[in-house]
Amino acid sequence: MAKVLMKGNEVIAEAAVQANCKYYFGYPITPQSELVAYMAKRLPEVGGLFLQAESEVAAINMVYGAAAAGVRVMTSSSSPGISLKQEGISYMVGSELPAVVVNVVRGGPGLGTIQPAQSDYFQAVKGGGHGDYQIPVLAPATLQEIVDLMQDAFDIADKYRTPVYLLGDGMLGQMMEPVEFKERPAIELPEKDWAATGTRGDGGPRIVNSLRLDPADLEEHNNHLQAKYKKILENEVRYENYMTDDADYILVAYGTVSRIAKNALQKARSKGIKVGMIRPISLWPFPEKAFHETRDKVKGYLTVEMSAGQMVEDVRLCVEGHAPVHFYGRTGGMVPSQEEILKKIVEMAGGEL
Amino acid sequence: MQNNDQRITIITGHFGSGKTEISINLALQARKIFEKVAITDLDVINPYFRSREVAAQFENQGIDLIAPKGKLASSDLPIVSGEIYRVLHDPSYQLIIDVGGDKDGATTLGQYYNDLKDLNYELLFVVNGNRPYVSTVEGILETIQQIEMVSRLKITGLINNTNLGVETSLEDIEKGYQLTKAASEKVSIPFLYTTISAGLKEEVKDFAEGKEIVYIDRYMKLPWE
Numbered sequence: 001m002a003k004v005l006m007k008g009n010e011v012i013a014e015a016a017v018q019a020n021c022k023y024y025f026g027y028p029i030t031p032q033s034e035l036v037a038y039m040a041k042r043l044p045e046v047g048g049l050f051l052q053a054e055s056e057v058a059a060i061n062m063v064y065g066a067a068a069a070g071v072r073v074m075t076s077s078s079s080p081g082i083s084l085k086q087e088g089i090s091y092m093v094g095s096e097l098p099a100v101v102v103n104v105v106r107g108g109p110g111l112g113t114i115q116p117a118q119s120d121y122f123q124a125v126k127g128g129g130h131g132d133y134q135i136p137v138l139a140p141a142t143l144q145e146i147v148d149l150m151q152d153a154f155d156i157a158d159k160y161r162t163p164v165y166l167l168g169d170g171m172l173g174q175m176m177e178p179v180e181f182k183e184r185p186a187i188e189l190p191e192k193d194w195a196a197t198g199t200r201g202d203g204g205p206r207i208v209n210s211l212r213l214d215p216a217d218l219e220e221h222n223n224h225l226q227a228k229y230k231k232i233l234e235n236e237v238r239y240e241n242y243m244t245d246d247a248d249y250i251l252v253a254y255g256t257v258s259r260i261a262k263n264a265l266q267k268a269r270s271k272g273i274k275v276g277m278i279r280p281i282s283l284w285p286f287p288e289k290a291f292h293e294t295r296d297k298v299k300g301y302l303t304v305e306m307s308a309g310q311m312v313e314d315v316r317l318c319v320e321g322h323a324p325v326h327f328y329g330r331t332g333g334m335v336p337s338q339e340e341i342l343k344k345i346v347e348m349a350g351g352e353l
Numbered sequence: 354m355q356n357n358d359q360r361i362t363i364i365t366g367h368f369g370s371g372k373t374e375i376s377i378n379l380a381l382q383a384r385k386i387f388e389k390v391a392i393t394d395l396d397v398i399n400p401y402f403r404s405r406e407v408a409a410q411f412e413n414q415g416i417d418l419i420a421p422k423g424k425l426a427s428s429d430l431p432i433v434s435g436e437i438y439r440v441l442h443d444p445s446y447q448l449i450i451d452v453g454g455d456k457d458g459a460t461t462l463g464q465y466y467n468d469l470k471d472l473n474y475e476l477l478f479v480v481n482g483n484r485p486y487v488s489t490v491e492g493i494l495e496t497i498q499q500i501e502m503v504s505r506l507k508i509t510g511l512i513n514n515t516n517l518g519v520e521t522s523l524e525d526i527e528k529g530y531q532l533t534k535a536a537s538e539k540v541s542i543p544f545l546y547t548t549i550s551a552g553l554k555e556e557v558k559d560f561a562e563g564k565e566i567v568y569i570d571r572y573m574k575l576p577w578e
């Protein structure tokens with residue numbers, strides 16, 4: 001398929017269709033409404049089903065139902081809508097249902113703004129809903145990367161029977177870039193022998209449920225979930241190291257912000273400051289190894305986020321005091337500029353611009 | 354070339370076809386000839402990357418920007434500014450109207466039907482053959498029909514703006530040229546010109562020979578550009 005020029009939200013939708021997702025339930029919200037509109041037009045073309053629910057709460061429960069029936073299904077929203085979906089997501093975790101949930105993040109808290117932000121990191125990475133759980137979180141930085149990560153997101157969801165987040169921001173959703181959809185060989189996935197597809201005299205009814213009244217039974221279930229998370233930690237870490245080999249300082253940024261940071265890094269290098277970058281692609285599982293390998297070699301890290309400081313906590317947990325971890329963030333829909341980041345790098349390196 | 358006989362130029366097209374960039378360029382080019390130029394941002398579809406984002410540039414050039422202002426500029430409301438009536442009926446103004454994408458964006462235009470129908474206007478349709486759903490003559494025709502239906506106005510000209518963002522090659526432009534030409538013949542709407550990023554001037558020299566080309570600059574930039 002030749003390259004096309006698409007908007008981020010359209011790419012998310014088309015990538016899901018290419019990953020053989022034929023069911024979408026959602027409710028529009030800026031800045032991801034184009035995704036909903038694209039699905040409304042696209043899914044009937046591939047014999048799928050698009051349904052605009054009456055609310056986000058309804059949408060996530062429809063996703064629960066479709067996932068329980070064993071089909072690939074997704075929903076998407078932006079920050080306030082994702083908050084509404086938390087109960088359903090926790091239920092899906094409890095019932096071990098695979099699905100992809102896309103959050104095109106906007107500035108918060110509250111209704112906030114429609115401008116881009118990364119302030120839902122904690123919500124995505126640290127749980128969000130009730131109960132002991134983790135959700136794999138993938139954060140693309142380019143529209144082309146969305147194509148690959150969407151396929152990964154559905155595969156991880158099916159492989160481990162878990163909801164998976166694709167975390168972007170309004171900028172990623174609204175910007176346009178050329179993309180190419182390449183045929184990717186399907187990986188072998190476990191059969192969905194748990195799906196509630198109706199009995200055919202082949203055993204008792206299959207029940208998909210998150211209610212476990214016996215505490216011993218629920219504890220056992222929790223142990224089972226934790227064992228699963230351990231496997232995900234071992235197998236599903238994704239990150240990019242950029243010019244870290246000779247680096248004295250390392251920037252840490254994900255998503256669109258990493259692209260701004262990369263340019264600031266080049267400018268710092270032209271001033272003679274050796275800067276590299278670690279770009280976490282999976283935010284959970286967080287790429288610990290990238291920090292363990294560098295923390296005794298560098299003089300400091302600078303985490304840049306469109307938040308008041310969220311991922312920086314995970315960076316500090318990985319660096320464990322071996323080197324100083326600095327932070328620079330903008331909030332409320334404001335986007336850090338290359339110049340601002342450069343100034344922080346120079347400051348960190350003890351110089352002046 | 355921009356037709357200076359028409360006082361009002363309305364830019365429509367498929368969502369993401371490059372209407373805003375073209376509108377901004379046309380406004381800046383018109384200002385070189387005319388004393389009074391206004392650009393109206395009717396985009397109620399996109400939440401970002403709208404012509405109102407280059408407000409400072411318009412102010413510098415003495416171009417009136419007619420768009421929701423202040424807090425309303427980035428509000429999540431499908432609103433347009435009533436100020437459009439000031440320039441719509443003032444014959445001393447050249448007016449560029451930047452309409453939101455597809456029929457949904459063009460619906461906004463429909464409310465000005467009674468004002469526009471007796472005025473001297475051109476209604477242009479922008480083609481980007483690298484966008485899904487308008488990469489074929491049929492797709493273009495369907496979008497044109499829908500836009501004409503909701504706006505109650507007839508498209509008077511086609512613009513080929515086929516591009517692949519920063520990866521645009523001569524091949525893309527040529528492909529779009531043929532596509533727009535075919536669409537133009539099918540619907541009997543004149544093919545006016547091809548817009549090409551000014552940065553590609555050298556590369557497209559041979560192609561441009563004998564053709565109507567408008568070179569444009571990009572104003573909607575991302576923070577890493």
